[in-house]
Amino acid sequence: MPSPQLYIGLMSGTSADAIDAVLVDFQASPHIIAKYSSPLGSEIRNEIHALAQPSANEIDRLGKLDIQLAELFSQACLALLREANINAGKIVAIGSHGQTIRHRPPGSNEGCFTLQIGDPNLIAELTGITTVADFRRRDMAAGGQGAPLVPAFHRALFHCPDEHRAIVNLGGMANITWLPKQGPTLGFDTGPANALMDSWTLTHLGTRYDKSGAWAASGRVDQQLLHQLLAHNFFAKPAPKSTGRETFNYEWLVSTLNKRIIKPEDVQATLLELTAVSVCDAIKQLNEASIAVFVCGGGAYNHQLMSRLSDLFGDNQVATTAQLGIDPQWIEAMAFAWLAQQTINHRPGNLKSVTGARREVILGGVYYA
CATH class of the missing domain: 3.30.420.40 (ATPase, nucleotide binding domain)
Structure with a gap:
């Protein structure tokens, strides 16, 4: 052997x-x-x-x-x-x-x-x-x-000739790997995932993260704030692109709030929606009607975030990489x-x-x- x-x-x-x-x-x-x-x-x-x-x-x-x-x-x-x-x-x-x-x-x-x-x-x-x-x-x-470098590994491990797949990594930042049935693998950062939510939770609850997204689920999305956050020029940039805490950080969030008084739980709900919408928008730009979406990283354990991704992707399958045999x-x-x-x-x-x-x-x- x-x-x-x-x-x-x-x-x-x-x-x-x-x-x-x-x-x-x-x-x-x-x-x-x-x-x-x-x-x-x-x-x-x-x-x-x-x-x-x-x-x-x-x-x-x-x-x-x-x-x-x-x-x-x-x-x-x-x-x-x-x-x-x-x-x-x-x-x-x-x-x-x-x-x-x-x-x-x-x-x-x-x-x-x-x-x-x-x-x-x-x-x-x-x-x-x-x-x-x-x-x-x-x-x-x-x-x-x-960056991102992980898509090469995603291709080696998860490519399937029978279905289009998107691997979504939800760490501090979010990135996607596009694995079409045929053709080149693509991948890029889509924006913040857990970094902003974790910073906001630490500031207002004193905990390192919002377990299962429960605090975000208790709030309501502020559409004006969401629109302001999505106006950042990174989201409109074409791939290849990458980002980090240098761009999306607590100070940027506070400056975007610009002294507006919003309930902390509503800000958290809006930050979660920012992650879900920016990921979904990026994948929809691939212009494929049927895509199986598999999530890894810490965000895979945020039940509220997974629920919102499922809502936004409609009929497309959304699961974690556990379904492919590897703990996210x-x-x-x-x-x-x-x-x-x-x-x-x-x-x-x-x-x-x-x-x-x-x-x-x-x-x-x-x-x-």
Whole structure:
């Protein structure tokens, strides 16, 4: 019997709520051997969010956070291996997304660059496992957006010649992958998903997120505010496009409110509707009458958001990726294990039809144990 091809995928997304780690075997069809999630404390989460915007003493603060996150990523990997009862020597490589601190895609007034931290040198040293990281900048060097990168994995795992599929990732930001029966895979960010809702919930309820969307369900959508939010020029941009907390953040929301007095639960309902409408509008632009929509990411557990997506998509099927055999929480971490495998095997990890890169290239840097 062939030996397992074991990789670890590490993900800490825009919401910065937790580090997700998965152990994946790629010997046959990719499948998860073990999974582990480690919540990020409020102090480090606040520092991540603060560094997403220009601020004082950035370089020293970034350098300190770079090391702190690498230590936490390493601890998550080692805890994962303990749970799986597998020795580090059996792992081919770790694929670490890192924590995005700043993302300025092509066309940004501030220049064109992306930065993810969580020092892979230290991860390789602390775990004893070769680590692949810094995936996004190679795509940017080839003229791409640097994001989204997960659609290549979605295509490898979820493409079906018998139906058109859209994979919707609802993390801090939302992005979609279009998997037609035939033809090129497309993908792009559609706007905010959980980031604004989580910030608003933390400010007004003191909780990190609105569980199941219950608070949003208690409010009413403010149509004027929704119209103002959707007027942001990002929504009208053609693909390829990507975005982040640099654009859609709490300060932007407050400035859009412009001192209007709206019930907090009504603002939350409106933010949820913003996510649902922007995702639905993006998919409807694909001009296909019949599309199966599969949702992953934290938003898949927001019952109110899933309900609104089902309402907006009408007769089209809306489900989570659990229906395709993979828990929606672990898709992105699994994708970075796959991207590490692509890099180790000298295969491209980006899709030029998604990111707008001139060509498909091998992504990331390899830090040998």
